[in-house]
Every structure is written in C-alpha cells, then in structure tokens.
Amino acid sequence: MKIRNFILLMTLLIVTVSSQAQVSVNVNVGTPPVWAPAAPPATKYYYIPDIETYYDVPAQRYIYLKNGKWHRSASLPAQYRGYDLRKGRTVYLTSYKGNAPYKYYKNHKIKYKGHGHHGKGHGKAKKGHGHKKGND
Numbered sequence: 001m002k003i004r005n006f007i008l009l010m011t012l013l014i015v016t017v018s019s020q021a022q023v024s025v026n027v028n029v030g031t032p033p034v035w036a037p038a039a040p041p042a043t044k045y046y047y048i049p050d051i052e053t054y055y056d057v058p059a060q061r062y063i064y065l066k067n068g069k070w071h072r073s074a075s076l077p078a079q080y081r082g083y084d085l086r087k088g089r090t091v092y093l094t095s096y097k098g099n100a101p102y103k104y105y106k107n108h109k110i111k112y113k114g115h116g117h118h119g120k121g122h123g124k125a126k127k128g129h130g131h132k133k134g135n136d
Contacts (some may be wrong), residue, residue, distance in 0.1 A: 030058035035085035039092035045070045045101040047091045049114030051080045063102060063111065070102050 032039060033055065034129075036046055046055040053076065054063040061072040076083060091112050093101055101108075 030060070032057055033060070033085070035090070037092060040094060043092045043094060045093045045096060047093055047101065047108050047112060048085070048088060049091065049108070049112040050088045051076070051083055052105075052109060052114065053077075053080065055068055056101075065102070065105070070100075 030044075032043070032046075036055070037055075039046075044056070045056055047053075048055065052065065055061070056063055056072065057068070059072065061074060062076055063072050065071075066077060066078050071077075075081070084098055089112075091108075093108075
C-alpha cells in the first residue's frame, strides 16, 4: 500500500511539474500583410502616405477617409485598387496604442507626405523600399 501511494504521489508530482513547464505567453498583435515592411511585433498600425490610408494589423482592415468620415474595409477603396502596396511607401506606427490612428492624421499627412496616387505605387521608393518607422 505504501508503494502504491508513493507511486501515485510521484506521478501526480511529475504531471504537475510538466504542465507548469509548458505555459507560454504570445504577445503578437497580428500578422502583418505580405506587402508591409518588417516591424516590431507590437506594431498595430501602418500608414500609407501615398494614398493617405492606415492599415489595422490585428483587424486586417484598411482605414481611409471618405466623405469626411473614417471607414474600415478589408480592401482598399475603389479609387486605390490599382495601387501597388509593395512599391509604395509604408510607415509603421510604433508608439500609438489606441484604436483610432487617424486621430493624428493631420500630423501624419505632414510628417510622412506622400507622392500621390499614380495607380501602381509611386515607383520611386527610397532605399529600403521606402519603408519608414513612425513614432506616433
């Protein structure tokens, strides 16, 4: 009986220790789109200056201004559907933690002035494919 209790106790102890060792924490906000530059894992938003549009990484939605209101959509608005996201400039916003990056739209528009929409990206990306880190 003592051996049986000892074995039961040891088994319980081993199971408890092994289950605690398998706990992990994943802090990824979301998977960036294939066209986006490499960014820190906590990056939640990208700003695309050429088309004055944001991209919400966790929600996988574009955020753009239409008729004075901000809209979220799984695809770019019709007027930008021909825009080549791989060739255009993309800025990842690292310090903004809220849900409305467009709150700073006027600042972003000035700071990251785009080259305008030419149908296929601006085609004149600077070194690093025009990708830039943003801090707001």
